[in-house]
Amino acid sequence: MQLAAHTAQAWARLGNVRQVEVALDEGRTILESLTSPSNPDDHFMIDPTKWHFYAMDVYRNIGRDPLAQVYAEEVLRLGTDGNGVERSPMRIAEARITLAVIAERAGEHDEALAQGFRALDSARRSIPSLGMVASELTREFDRTGHGNDPDVLEFRRSLAAPLRKVS
Numbered sequence: 001m002q003l004a005a006h007t008a009q010a011w012a013r014l015g016n017v018r019q020v021e022v023a024l025d026e027g028r029t030i031l032e033s034l035t036s037p038s039n040p041d042d043h044f045m046i047d048p049t050k051w052h053f054y055a056m057d058v059y060r061n062i063g064r065d066p067l068a069q070v071y072a073e074e075v076l077r078l079g080t081d082g083n084g085v086e087r088s089p090m091r092i093a094e095a096r097i098t099l100a101v102i103a104e105r106a107g108e109h110d111e112a113l114a115q116g117f118r119a120l121d122s123a124r125r126s127i128p129s130l131g132m133v134a135s136e137l138t139r140e141f142d143r144t145g146h147g148n149d150p151d152v153l154e155f156r157r158s159l160a161a162p163l164r165k166v167s
Contacts, residue, residue, distance in 0.1 A: 001030040005054035012061035020058055027051065049078045053091050056098050060136070065102045072098040086122075090129065093119040097133045104140040112137070113151050120158050134159050 004027030011019035031051055056071035075095040079088030086092050100115035116137050119130070138159070141152045 001027050001034070001051070002054075004030060005051065005058075008058045009054065009061070012058040015062070017062050020062055024055065024058065027054070049075075050091075052078065053094070056095060057133075060098045060101055063105075065105060068098055069102050072096075072102075089122045093122045093130055094133050097130070097137055100137050101140050104137065104144055104146070107144075109144070109146055109149075112140070113155060116155050117158065120155075131159065 004023050008020050008023035008027065011017075011023055028051075031048060034048070036048065052071045052074045056068055056075055059065075059068035059071060072095040075088075075091050079092045079095070080086055096115045096119035100112040100119065103109075103115060104112035116134070119134070138147070138152070138156060141147050141149070141155075146152050
């Protein structure tokens with residue numbers, strides 16, 4: 001399932017929508033055939049909720065914003081417990097970046113900035129992963145003509161600042 005998801009991500013970054021759909025269909029088929037893990041926190045077990053994370057990333061990359069938004073909202077919901085505690089901080093940070101990209105594409109610049117900064121507020125960040133996704137947001141800022149906006153420049157500085165070590 002994870003290999004199919006990574007394949008879909010690679011095709012999305014290459015812009016091949018047809019192959020994205022083939023890989024996503026393969027991954028869904030595999031996921032449906034699996035039993036629920038006894039310990040979903042075990043890194044080596046298939047976490048069915050991770051599929052939403054992969055789909056969000058893929059749909060953001062191919063510009064299918066309505067689907068990316070649905071999956072991002074589901075990642076936020078599944079990654080937060082009933083008391084509002086974030087159980088999956090990296091997934092949540094990337095979901096917020098996804099919502100920021102979608103907002104910027106829709107002309108909602110202030111919302112994009114708010115989501116972007118909120119994503120960087122996480123106490124736990126993976127530099128390579130979050131940096132790659134956040135760079136997609138900075139490209140959107142540039143594309144929409146907001147690249148030199150003072151708040152965007154601050155976002156870029158925040159992104160480039162030393163990140164806290166992942167624990």
